[in-house]
Amino acid sequence: MGAEVAVVGGGLGGVAAALALLQRGRRVVLTEEYAWLGGQLTSQAAAPDEHSWAEQLGGTARYRNLREKISQGRGRVGKPCHEPRVAEAAITELLAPYRSSGRLTVLQPAEPVAAEMSGAAVRAVTVRNPLTEAETEITAGFFVDATEAGDLLPLTGTAYAVGAEARSEHGEPSAPEVADPADVQPIAWCFGFDHVDGDHTIERPRDYDLWRSFELPFEDGFAVGDVVLANWPQLGYVGGSAIDFESRPAHFAAAKAQARAYFYWLQTEAPRPDGGHGWPGLRLRGDLVGTDDGFAQAPYIRESRRIKALTTIREQDLSGKARGDAGFAVPLGALIPVVTQNLLPAGKNIGTTHITSDAYRPHPVEWNIGEAAGELAAFCLDHGLRSQQVATDPELIHQYQTRLAEAGVELHRPEIAR
Structure with missing residues (x-):
């Protein structure tokens, strides 16, 4: 099966990436292991985790469109708390026109089991239906890893980190003296x-x-x-x-x-x-x-494998104690693997550390990351570029950021009066 872009993983980041690509005119294959698209918002039954200013800032136009399709609730975690089935219906509605036109193919249930490389580029990814054991090979010009645990990284040989890094690696004040790969945030079955x-x-x-x-x-x-x-x-x-x-x-x-x-x-x-x-x-x-027993279809996975990126987001970049009043925007380099040329992360698997990864798993943040990855893949295909070329060329970065802004993505979070 061929497509211009293969998005492997149908959580919030995967849906956002696919939607961005489709609205740029690209043909997409989207795979998902469980019965519902939407990940933590649907199959994982994790209540929406948003900041108190979500209606005014910090989200994208596409994310706000999703929120508008979801009835407002009165939850303790956030205003848009709702039944997971409602979000599943909203996501289905968003993607329906593209499925009908044939530009979006959804493989479900499907989980990645193998990948074929051509030098530093991914040529194909094989997914397997866990119910029938049938396998499908997907070829594409770009691949987006939107799996909950960064499953494409080991399959493609993409360098990644897992667990807690030693303090000496990134100079983080709160990091342990000795690295601990087993120190991963616990999963939960909601x-x-x-x-x-x-x-x-x-x-x-x-x-x-x-x-x-x-x-x-x-x-x-x-x-x-x-x-x-x-x-x-x-x-x-x-x-x-x-x-x-x-x-x-x-x-x-x-x-x-x-x-x-x-x-x-x-x-x-x-x-x-x-x-x-x-x-x-x-x-x-x-x-x-969406289950017989009342437990979610899938576990909520808080921490993923993380790409070794051109830029790693460290404690010093996020901590108010470390950076003072200086503002901070997520660098494009955090989405770019050091070596692999046509693979982009679309969720918790971006270039963070164990300490900073927690800031990138809330619902709107995962969506924003996925949308940025989808826009970047479309930009690279439009201009025949590798993602590493975009991230290291100021003019290309400017062109890419212009596209993001036009699509309704906030490039900088405005200061909030305290």
């Missing part, structure tokens, strides 16, 4: 539920005593509204990293088991204000997340 009359207690998990021994505390101030999307510290799975291909299935299963055990604890043992224990009226809502 779920949706509500509270109604009656006893809706699930079957006691067979491994409940194991997870109960961790003594995960009940959150002070916990409140049940009409619907709850649970993405709490107690769901953070610390049994191992889900980045490596071989260990991933086992860690995914354990993370989901931990989430199920925690929900059972809420139903049976959580302390109540009246002195009792357990909330048997809590009811899992699979209809909200």
Whole structure:
């Protein structure tokens, strides 16, 4: 199968990249492992994580268009909290014209399993349907890695970092003295539920005593509204990293088991204000997340492999203590691999460190990164350029930034009066 650009991974960054490319007239193949496009906004059931000024700044015109298609809620995390199914419908609507015209092909379910290189360029990526084991080879002029864990990086031999870097590598004040590749933020398996009359207690998990021994505390101030999307510290799975291909299935299963055990604890043992224990009226809502059991289709992966980039975003670049009042814009070089010529990151896999990566996983930021990657791939194809050429030529950077601005992307975040 051929396309001008292959976007591997259909989370928020992948959808944003595909949409930008399609609106530039490009033919795109978009792949996604799970049943819904949208990643953390849909299949992962992670409530929208936005700053308080999201309606006025920090987002792109395309992201605001998505938000307008999503009904406004009254969530505690952010204003646009909503049922994941609503976001899935909005994304489907955004992409529908391009699927109908044949310029967008979506392969679903599909996960990357191999890549073929031609020198420093990616020639093809092979994806596999996990249900049928059928494989499809995708050839393209550009490839966008929008997977949740940067899965194209090891497959293509693209240099990457994982875990915590040593302080000596980037001079970050808070980095450890010794690098720790295993120090990766925990994944979480979110779920949706509500509270109604009656006893809706699930079957006691067979491994409940194991997870109960961790003594995960009940959150002070916990409140049940009409619907709850649970993405709490107690769901953070610390049994191992889900980045490596071989260990991933086992860690995914354990993370989901931990989430199920925690929900059972809420139903049976959580302390109540009246002195009792357990909330048997809590009811899992699979209809909200597109599953039979009420747990999300996919785990929420907080930290990815990160490309070795032309520019690495360090603690000194983001910390107010380190940079004072100086403003900071994400450098284009953070999206450019040092060597690989036609591969771009579109999410948490940009050139950050373990310390700064946390700033690039909120929903609108992932979208912004994906959109910038899509625009860059289109710009390179329009002019017959490699991404490294654009990032190192001031005139080309200016031309690219002009296109971003015309598309409604803010190049600099305005100062906020405090």
